[in-house]
Amino acid sequence: MKKTFLAAALLLAFSLLLFHVIFHPAHVGRWHSMPAAARNGLEQQPILLVPLDSRPPCREFVINGGKVIGREIATPPTEYMDYYSKPGNTEALRRWLSEQIRGASAVILSIDQLLSGGLLAAREAHISNDDIQSLAAYLRTLHAAHPDVPLHAFYILPRAIPQDGIEGWRERRALLAYARLLGRAGAGLPVDESEMERLRTEFPSDDLQKYLAHFDESTALASMLIDLTEEGVLTRLILGQDDGEEYSVGNLKKKELSNLLLQKNIAPERAMIVHGADEIALSMLTRITVDELCSHGGTPPRIALHYAREDMADMIFPFMAVSNDATAREKITMLGGILSDENEARDLTLFISAGDSAADTLSVRSSAASVIREMLATGTSVALVDLSRRFHAEETLLPILIEKNVPVNALTAYAGWNTASNAIGTALAQGILYHCAMQRAETREERERVMYANLAFLTGRIAEDTFYLKETIDRVNNTLRIAGYTNTADLDLTKNWRWANDLLMSDLTRRIHSYESTAAFRAPFYKGGMHLRVTESNVTAYYPWPRTFEVRMEARPTIAFSP
Structure with a gap:
């Protein structure tokens, strides 16, 4: 009887140990320290x-x-x-x-x-x-x-937009329309001369x-x-x-x-x-x-370009003078990267989704999510650019990744803010910085530090570009308007700034907690030679300026590392 009990106890202990090794990390923590000692004096200088x-x-x-x-x-x-x-x-x-x-x-x-x-x-x-x-x-x-x-x-x-010092919204609108025609004429394209003459009468000469x-x-x-x-x-x-x-x-x-x-x-x-x-x-x-x-x-980082749908490369999004593809190629050159074919070896894949409900791009999001899942499963480093022509969440790809249980924390970078150049430039820069840092990391401790810093960056971008700018900001603005504040772009620091910050954190925290409960967030993943799992986002945010368009956000995620 004693031998049976002892054998059962040993089996239970072994089972618990095995469960701990497989399903629990070697350690859980938040890294706040500065990097390990630099390899030369130059890198120690700020x-x-x-x-x-x-x-x-x-x-x-x-x-x-x-x-x-x-x-x-x-x-x-x-x-x-x-x-x-x-x-x-x-x-x-x-x-x-x-x-x-x-x-x-x-x-x-x-x-x-x-x-x-x-x-x-x-x-x-x-x-x-x-x-x-x-x-x-x-x-x-x-x-x-x-x-x-x-x-x-x-x-x-x-x-192109006229200076705020030029008064009158009608005058400024007419001046902008006139300037666009000047641009067309300067580019050697035909313009409607009578329209130019008409516009010319709608603003003072001094403004021009x-x-x-x-x-x-x-x-x-x-x-x-x-x-x-x-x-x-x-x-x-x-x-x-x-x-x-x-x-x-x-x-x-x-x-x-x-x-x-x-x-x-x-x-x-x-x-x-x-x-x-x-x-x-x-x-x-x-x-x-x-x-x-x-x-x-x-060696310079090798970057592959991938679009959720082929025609997204040629789309020109708001506030841009050139296409998404021209912008991406320009950024790759600017950052010192080398454009690589998708079938060639690459260090990073810049995946661009350009959502436009009028162009029926929403139907490709499911297949795009499957492609990203496969890329992440095979160890491809993916920087996701999640554009939206109307800046609506329903045009973006991230909600579908979450719905399809794609491990979003395995992404190397994410950006989906207001212009294509901003989003492409930010995601590409983060992806390349991560690549360079991992190339230079010599110890496991250094790799963990790099991974933590990158996941903190990623967590902040997801929280701001998707949860805040496409969801929370509208709820905060609507609540302020219902309360009688007609100009949410100019918060009153003595009256509604503190309340607006409370609304911000309350709604954003609720939204992030919902996100943290999904399988897409909780999924463990393998990256940089380590098994990882993000357990909490730990996001704080407030309005740095007296308006709701900008938000200062800090993410201090809790990350589980395993051998």
Whole structure:
């Protein structure tokens, strides 16, 4: 009897041990530490970032990208930066940069912030020749004092929409329509002259002069930055196009700048004109990382492009001047990657879903989910770009992945925010940063750190781009309107800002808890030589500016690691 009892006890103990080994991780935890010791002195120095503005995509995304590769991203004090419509303190920012650069390995520098105090301020600013020459002198002095610290600068070319300083929505609408026709005419296309004459009577001449002068001033500033790149003051220059359109005055000016780059014979790896704005700082961090990897004997990341449906490649989505495919190829080049055929070896697959209910794309989501499931099951690293023409959840792919129990935490990157350039640039940058970090990781501890940082980035992107921007924001705005607040784009900090934050966290927490209960979230997966399972998202969020369009979000997921 005793022997039988002992045998049963041993069998039970063995069974419990086996269950623990198979179904429980070696350890569960949240990584908050900075990376393991860097392999050389250069990598121990921070990268300085002067962000485009104080919105999370322009600052926090870069900091989070730095965590993936184990690099500190140092940013100016909050009191120096812009706050919504209040410009940043450009004098204090220049002083901070001059003081901090001596301990940095590189600088990622927004010209809009340094000159005008942020993107919103730059959209309205008058840029004089004295302003341009003063900035040139500052940058030359900065480079001369620290010639070994590369300056990676970016500047955002004006968008087509007229400045807010031009009053009257009818006048601004007519001016924009007129400017589009100017763009068509400048591109050599036929235009309706009588329509141009009619539009010309609907806004004052002063408005047109102010509008066109803004593009002239911007072109003069960009030309100066190209000169500094030719001189070697700037190591790399990116000129981004904010909220582009197929035909615009901005496109004509962009062509002038392209010709100037050709005339000066400046290589694309040193200067490029690209589509997008908010994602450019993260893109520049990624290019720095790729260059460092290659300088240490690595190879450029190989990127395969895959579309949920073939015709999605040629679609032009809102606020874009070019197709999804042209944007993706441009970003791959900008980030130092190599476009690879899907049948060839690749380090990352950029999977683009461009949802458009009017184009009947919803019917392909189920098959697209099956393709992604197969890619993840075979160990393919997938960065998912989840676009929506109308910015509605029902046009996106992620809900179908969740419904089909696809292990979404096995994705390398996810992005689905407002423009194709933003989303493609962000997902591609995160995917490449992860690849570079895992290439350099030498120990299991380093791989776990990289995985944690990347999953934190991924969790935040899913929570914001899908659950907040396509669901929670509408419920918060509707609740505010019912309560009598007609302008949710301008929250009253003394009345409804705190309440709006409570609404935000209450609804977002409910939505994420629902997501965490799904098999798609709970599914274990194998990645980076490890078995993992995300058990909690641990997302917090609040409104950094007095409006609901931007949300500052932090994800500290709890992750189970197993051998």
